[in-house]
Amino acid sequence: MTSALRPPPSACPGCAVAPAAAGLAEAAAGARLLLSLPTIHCAGCISTIERDLDAAPGVRSARVNLTLKRVSVDAEPDISAADIIARLERLGYEAHELDPGVLSMTETDLQGRDLLMRLGVAGFAMMNIMLLSVAVWAGAADATRDMFHLISALIAIPTVAFSGQPFFRSAVRALAAGRLNMDGPIALALILTVAISLYETLQSGQHAYFEAVVMLTFFLLIGRYLDYRARALARSAAQELAALEVPRAVRLRDGAETTVPVAELAVGDLVLVRPGGRVPVDGVVAAGRSEVDRSLLTGETLPVVTAEGAHVSAGEVNLTGPLTVRVTAAGRDSSLHRMADLVAAAESARTRYTTLADRAARAYAPTIPLLSLGAFVAWMWISGGDLRLSVNIAIATLIITCPCALGLAVPAVVTAASGKLFRKGLLIKDGTALERLAEVDTVVFDKTGTLTMGTPVPDNLDDHPVEALQVALALAEGSGHPLALALARALRGRGLQPAVVDDLREAPGYGVQGVWRGRTVRLGRAGWVGTTHAATTGAYLSLGEETHSFTFTDALRPGAEALVRDLKAQAKDVWLISGDVSAAVEAMARRLGIDHWQANALPAEKAAKVAALQAAGHRVLMVGDGLNDTVALSSAHVSISPASALDAARAASDIVLLGRDIAPVADAVRMGGLSSRRIRENFWQSGLYNAVFVPIALVGLCTPLWAALAMSVSSITVSLNALRLK
């Protein structure tokens, strides 16, 4: 899991990293390593990383891919991903190892290249045929015209046979399943038009539609390629999430430690959970004393003390001391898995969203062949059985109605919008998320880790003398407890130097103690330090006889205030639903100006609240990061999670927020509305072109020149309209 790969909050980083490193070293037996670098963004990042890794011993070469935000490293077999991750973290880049096997990069690449190749061939053919066609339109006649048509046919037929394959295949698949999709009419138009044009050419006919056929293929392939790229990006993001998961546990048997997959654990086994590690199973603490961070499971900000006999659940993070856990439920039965089952249930309950493109295709697909058949029958009747004339008009109708612009209408907008949002730090995992965002009228936030950073900051440092702060700093730096880390960071941030404290010792579950100027000093829990517990949670410092208390609040995520203000300005209802205690939730709601809030919510209650809002006719955007949010995330109309969220939460959401700042969520909502409007406009535009040109084709006045004009102008205007997205 992610946190096992990041530098964990631990007293001894070395031993905490060790299990992750051991697991990764096995995976990295090959010479090629693939790492995800979510924070790279510029030329400076590329050269810094490549220069550093190229200089690293054992690394043959390193290449950064900024589009996919990855680096692939070619290294000696004895170099492990953990070494590279440590190096990159020293440079200030967050890095995660990706399993090249799971990613199956080559397969997706091949598919993309295949489409690009067909697109290239269609483009080449279109340009060459257009040169010849312009000559025909300009007045080439008789033998010259026939020769030009023949050369066009020689180029067009193999091109359509090669470049049109994606449409033929998809049409056949749909027909075999008893459905008619958009590719059915397209395939029909391609084949019929080529056949009739070839016949006309051989009969020295006046009109051949070779350039129109190839142009249609070219424009449709552009739409197909954009669509593919958006989906490939989303898929690789989803695979990254899956690849990040390294479910391993350290089993204790007869005093020996072995690292085993979590799936192999049985009830009754003893498992060692090191500080900084995630508890892999549900169980009871058999030995050891520590504190666990439950924030991902329950939304509680502050760690919970755990000692012998206490219950721990899979997904919790062990903070200070090593714990030996006796397994009570593993694998399928663990609370983590039950949560996953709830998510699966919620996902299957989410009604399949019908996209605008689906609706348009369903209405449009049968119209094309029917219209052209109607034209054929009508002209047979009018002309008194002139087969050649009727077929020609039917073909002209078919090629004019074929939805060039319609095929570009959605992918062009989605590509433009997701590009804009990616630059703002939002990764769209699902193309339909934008359309669904447009319908949102209610936004539900989780508190811990979403609106807050999920890390505490001390808020009363000014109440203490400098000397006490210096001692506190010295003690805090001896501990890996989140409160101690926060305290140390804040004190270092003030430019303080630690006092000289000897004999530093950490008492897991209690705090840190040391000797300062001959006196025993302690930093930790109230009872242990020898003072009374204050109302708010915090850490306590004793300097012999006098004691000091440090209180903490959860730091607000940057942009949270602006986000809530912005969403309210967009007339959205804002809710705050958290598993934390009432006081904390109410304070947060008041601070941000959120009117509706609910505290002490269990995961199922969160989902129920979201479901109730949706049942009342609202469309809910859920923003959350914890395991306790995943069910709500997957049952909401659309969902967003920050990159710091647990893998399960990110996998369940439609959009991932890559940066720390949460304000771009408002941009996503706005962009959703805008792109939905652009898509509708595009449909109207392509409909308008048809409304103008179809009658021309039906009365038999449509020449190949008109067809080519209609197609290119409509495709270009649709693409330009998509680019208007700001």
Added chain:
Amino acid sequence: MEVLAILIPVSLFLGGVGLVAFFWTLKKGQYDDPEGDSRRILDTSWDDRPKPTRRED
């Protein structure tokens, strides 16, 4: 009109050269990282000579 007998094959040949060049760039993976490549031109480190070992994938 006899000139067409030369011009048409010439235009097809030149177009074909372009197509082959396109296939070559595709095979060499020049479209794998458009974002990164557009930024790499700002990097001055390999201006004098090309980077000696370049991964090909």
